[in-house]
Amino acid sequence: MGKKDGAVLDALLDRFGRTFATEAGIKLADQPKPLYQLLVLATLLSARISADVAVAAARELYAAGYGTPRGMREASWQDRVDALGRGHYRRYDERTATMLGDGADLINDRWKGDLRRLRDEAKGDERRIADLLMEFPGIGPTGADIFLREVQAVWPQVAPHLDKRVLDGAGKLGLPRQARPLAELAHSGDELARLSAALVRVSRSKKSVDAVKSAAAAG
Known part of the structure; x- marks a missing residue:
């Protein structure tokens, strides 16, 4: 993981990394x-x-x-x-x-x-x-x-499940838009689910994208 991707990932999970189930x-x-x-x-x-x-x-x-x-x-x-x-x-x-x-x-x-x-x-x-x-x-x-x-998060058989909405969110943040490289940024099934939920949230909101980018740059 590059330094830039790591900073974006940390900022993304910190702000939006709660699953909908949670x-x-x-x-x-x-x-x-x-x-x-x-x-x-x-x-x-x-x-x-x-x-x-x-x-x-x-x-x-x-x-x-x-x-x-x-x-x-x-x-x-x-x-x-x-x-x-x-x-x-x-x-x-x-x-x-x-x-x-x-x-x-x-x-x-x-x-x-x-x-x-x-x-x-x-x-x-x-x-x-x-x-x-x-x-x-x-x-x-x-x-x-x-x-x-x-x-x-609990069914490893289906991981990584990163659909179009997740990949769209990743693209808006400059993260990989391909499933496997994006999945490799997560350290566990639970983190992958959190990452997916966070990317769905930012895919819907330019304000959220900008907030993550700003936090990553400041960090």
Whole structure:
């Protein structure tokens, strides 16, 4: 890693290096509950709504007891709508409440509530995992990318998962725009997930790009 890349990386992670899972209060591990919570979060982040609202809505769902497939399945549709509303996820609350209920049915019925079984069915293949994730209501290519970017912290099989949005953010900071060289800047799966989340954030904001560049130059 060059001195310049190192300074940019340090400034980037210092300012924006929190995963979306961490913001939503998920203690991510290779266990059924946090993996399911990440799937719910990816579903919420897939809508045309701010990340802050999606994270807040996820927190409300978990606090209400809907952070497991069983809890989500046993909640009434109105219960889910109300929790989403408390997180201000209102434009999509009714449709999303239905999708989350249907998704809970799918994971319970097909994978016994455990996304590790989905990963094993896919034999750890990243593309096949993405295809299976997209069978969940509300998860398209964007949602699958969100899930994979975050889960690479605990699923080394899918790392590095650095999609176009991540690489676009890297390009704006002068970091490598190719997946392998960019991944080599991270020292662990956890740091790679943090790097991915940070680059997604700066890809959306010229102000954030400028802030990172200024901090890196000053450091």
